[in-house]
Amino acid sequence: MERTNVSNWTGSAKTAELVRKQIFDRFGQDEANNYDPKSNCLTFNQWLNQGYKVIKGEKAIKSFIVIEQKDDKGGVVRKFPKTVNLFYVCQVEKIG
Numbered sequence: 001m002e003r004t005n006v007s008n009w010t011g012s013a014k015t016a017e018l019v020r021k022q023i024f025d026r027f028g029q030d031e032a033n034n035y036d037p038k039s040n041c042l043t044f045n046q047w048l049n050q051g052y053k054v055i056k057g058e059k060a061i062k063s064f065i066v067i068e069q070k071d072d073k074g075g076v077v078r079k080f081p082k083t084v085n086l087f088y089v090c091q092v093e094k095i096g
Contacts (some may be wrong), residue, residue: 006050009037015063022061023088031090040089052092060085 016037023041024032035041041061044054063086069078 006046007042011037011065015065017094019063019086020063026061027088027090031088034041035088041086042067042085043086047087047092048095051095053095054087058087058091061088062086 019037019041020032020035022034042050042062044060047054063082063084064081066079067082068076069080071077
């Protein structure tokens with residue numbers, strides 16, 4: 001698969017390492033070294049938009065994003081984490 005940036009990932013080094021560790025645990029060091037959060041570890045819908053589907057039975061890699069709740073003036077009043085389900089390139093196949 002060609003590496004093109006298809007994700008709008010803006011996460012931190014901490015979240016990238018969290019995902020890299022899960023990839024290492026499941027697929028080994030070589031795949032952990034190939035991990036790129038903008039091109040080969042995407043959400044279900046991002047894979048579908050690229051013409052790929054998740055292989056039946058694959059379990060999601062868990063990550064998180066921080067959601068900022070803002071007031072009417074645009075000021076942040078609350079931050080909270082939201083779980084994001086990701087799938088690595090080894091967990092998808094081309095549609096058709």
